[in-house]
Amino acid sequence: MDTIKAYIEENKQRFLDELFGLLRIPSISSISEHKPDMVRGAEYWRETLLKAGADRAEVMPTPGNPVVYGEKIIDPKLPTVLVYAHYDVMPVDPIELWKSQPFEPEIRDGKIYARGADDDKGQGFMHAKAFELMVKTNTLPCNVKFMIEGEEEIGSPNLGKWCQDNKEMLKADVILVSDTSMIGKDVPSITTGLRGLAYVEVEVTGPNRDLHSGLFGGAVANPANILAKMIASLHDENNRVTIPGFYDDVLEVSPEERADMARAPFNLDDYKKALDIDDIHGEAGYTTMERTGIRPTLDVNGIWGGYIGEGAKTVLPSKAYAKISMRLVPNQNHEKIAQLFKKHFESIAPKSVKVKVTPHHGGQGYVAPTNTPAYRAASRAIEDVYGIKPVPFRSGGSIPIISTFEQVLGIKSILLGFGLESDAIHSPNENYPLEQFFKGIEVIPRFYKYFSEK
Numbered sequence: 001m002d003t004i005k006a007y008i009e010e011n012k013q014r015f016l017d018e019l020f021g022l023l024r025i026p027s028i029s030s031i032s033e034h035k036p037d038m039v040r041g042a043e044y045w046r047e048t049l050l051k052a053g054a055d056r057a058e059v060m061p062t063p064g065n066p067v068v069y070g071e072k073i074i075d076p077k078l079p080t081v082l083v084y085a086h087y088d089v090m091p092v093d094p095i096e097l098w099k100s101q102p103f104e105p106e107i108r109d110g111k112i113y114a115r116g117a118d119d120d121k122g123q124g125f126m127h128a129k130a131f132e133l134m135v136k137t138n139t140l141p142c143n144v145k146f147m148i149e150g151e152e153e154i155g156s157p158n159l160g161k162w163c164q165d166n167k168e169m170l171k172a173d174v175i176l177v178s179d180t181s182m183i184g185k186d187v188p189s190i191t192t193g194l195r196g197l198a199y200v201e202v203e204v205t206g207p208n209r210d211l212h213s214g215l216f217g218g219a220v221a222n223p224a225n226i227l228a229k230m231i232a233s234l235h236d237e238n239n240r241v242t243i244p245g246f247y248d249d250v251l252e253v254s255p256e257e258r259a260d261m262a263r264a265p266f267n268l269d270d271y272k273k274a275l276d277i278d279d280i281h282g283e284a285g286y287t288t289m290e291r292t293g294i295r296p297t298l299d300v301n302g303i304w305g306g307y308i309g310e311g312a313k314t315v316l317p318s319k320a321y322a323k324i325s326m327r328l329v330p331n332q333n334h335e336k337i338a339q340l341f342k343k344h345f346e347s348i349a350p351k352s353v354k355v356k357v358t359p360h361h362g363g364q365g366y367v368a369p370t371n372t373p374a375y376r377a378a379s380r381a382i383e384d385v386y387g388i389k390p391v392p393f394r395s396g397g398s399i400p401i402i403s404t405f406e407q408v409l410g411i412k413s414i415l416l417g418f419g420l421e422s423d424a425i426h427s428p429n430e431n432y433p434l435e436q437f438f439k440g441i442e443v444i445p446r447f448y449k450y451f452s453e454k
Contacts, residue, residue: 001384004445007133008438015441016112016434018048019125022087023105023114029065029088029154038065038150041087045148046070048128053135054146060166062158065150069169072135073143079452080143082172082411083131084401085124085179086152089116090426097428110434117432119425123178123418124148126437130444139445141452145172149401152179155199155361156401163408174374174451175405178440180395180417185436187265188386190378191415193293193394194402196328196365198337199301202227202345203356204320210306211316221352223320224305230348231322234298238284241298241326243344251331253294261289264391274422292396297327327398334362334400363400366413374414374451381446382416385439416447 008015027041028034042059049057049070057070065088073080092102092115100106105114112122127146134140147170149159163170180191204223211220236242253261266289272280282291291297305320307313326337338359349355369375370392382390395415402413418440424430 001446003137003139004133004442007137008441011129012438015125015129016107019112019122019437020105020114022048022121022125023112023116024103025087026103027088027116027150028091029151030091035065038088042066042068042148042150045087045128048125049131049146052128052132054131054144057146060162062151062162064158067150067159067162068146068148069166070146070148071144072131072140074140075143078142079174080145080172081448081451082145082147082170082175083127084147084149084175084177084405084413085127086120086149087124088150088153089119089121090153092428094428099429102428102430107434111431112434112437113429113431115430117430118419118423119430120152120179122432122437123440126178126418126440127176127444130441130448133441134445134448139449141448143172144448145170152399152401155197155363156404157361159401160404160408163405167409170409172409172411175402175409175411175413176444176447177399177402177413177415178417179399180397180415181419181421181423182417182436183264183266183391183393185420185433186388188382188388188390189264189393190375190382190390191395191417192368192370192375192392193330194366194415195293195296195394195396195398196330196332196334196363196403197398197400198326198328198334198341198362199360200324200326200338200341201358201360202322202324203358204230204305204349205318205354205356206352207316207318210318213314213316216316220316221350222316223353224317226350226353227303227305227320227322230345231300231303231324233348239282240284241296243298243340245340246296246337249331249333249336250296250329253290258290258294261293261393262287264289264393289393293394294329296329296332299325299327301325327396328365330365330367332365334364335359338362361400363398364403366399366403366406367394368412368415372412374412377447377450377453378414378416380450381443384446385442414447416443418443 054070102115206223306317342357
């Protein structure tokens with residue numbers, strides 16, 4: 001294993017230079033004007049895999065953004081690891097809160113700052129460099145395939161069909177994913193569960209145009225006021241979601257599993273201090289870790305309407321909007337929940353307004369077993385590098401395509417993430433610690449070794 005450390009040390013600067021080239025591509029999948037950048041991102045990944053030692057790498061079209069596929073088959077009789085990552089990133093708004101340009105990476109205080117530094121270009125790139133390391137040092141113990149998509153941040157709408165169409169090509173023994181986080185840099189962990197997601201947009205319409213708030217206020221329904229009341233009604237006094245049927249399919253976690261989860265280190269005071277909040281908030285009867293890991297939630301992601309420019313403009317808006325996400329736990333069906341939301345939200349609207357609910361993307365939750373050879377290999381690899389046995393924990397985040405992989409390809413995933421809560425993914429000043437980046441490159445070859453010895 002000294003070979004791993006030596007190779008990383010000799011190539012550290014080159015690894016970063018190549019990662020920075022990827023980070024400079026503004027591959028924002030949710031904004032149509034960045035379509036050319038999506039192609040550039042895919043082509044960059046193809047060249048990266050070929051230079052790293054892949055025998056084959058190509059950019060494959062979908063109805064949306066392309067998928068990059070690569071492989072190196074050293075012996076069909078050996079195990080095969082399928083690496084999944086994504087090259088698309090979230091929008092950068094609000095741009096004024098960034099301390100440096102989001103697509104011009106910088107290193108400050110031992111961290112890489114850029115959009116995608118963690119999610120998922122930095123974490124995905126660890127796999128390319130670990131693969132290169134194994135190829136160049138002749139230590140690759142098994143076959144490797146890569147599947148790098150460009151639509152994860154918009155719900156992977158085309159990847160499921162692409163997987164179905166290429167099922168034979170994607171045959172593997174395990175899917176290896178680094179798109180999750182650890183509990184802390186001193187508390188390594190492996191994600192064993194993800195929440196599902198149902199994402200909707202609502203539109204409330206009142207009068208047929210914006211009106212003078214003095215002449216019409218108090219006589220005509222204000223869509224912004226109505227929307228605020230409707231949203232407020234979606235939680236009760238115990239912060240439980242009030243949509244009928246919302247909890248019908250929720251799998252309650254046993255007291256034993258809750259006790260096991262409670263072993264994970266968590267300091268509530270540090271949590272509040274890091275977020276600059278005076279108190280926490282959530283469903284009664286559950287801890288903070290449980291609220292984000294084993295319970296479903298409903299949150300407003302954005303709300304707007306009327307005049308929001310500089311200064312004053314006294315209007316009663318014609319329309320008001322909100323984007324709402326519901327994080328779901330295993331056994332909740334995202335399509336069913338989206339329909340339950342739509343039915344309920346339309347039913348609580350007063351006659352003075354019209355309501356339109358548009359479901360966007362979604363996906364199922366996922367729970368990974370901890371008694372498989374792949375999990376044991378990941379645990380052992382992390383312990384080698386961090387000196388501590390990792391803690392299994394359920395993440396509050398969602399990667400909708402993971403459950404699809406199991407349904408379509410019949411393959412379990414190992415969520416071997418190295419991000420940290422402080423990395424500000426999806427937010428201004430996203431970052432990724434250099435230490436985590438290089439430790440990830442150390443851990444991954446060890447996973448391959450131990451998994452191949454199963």
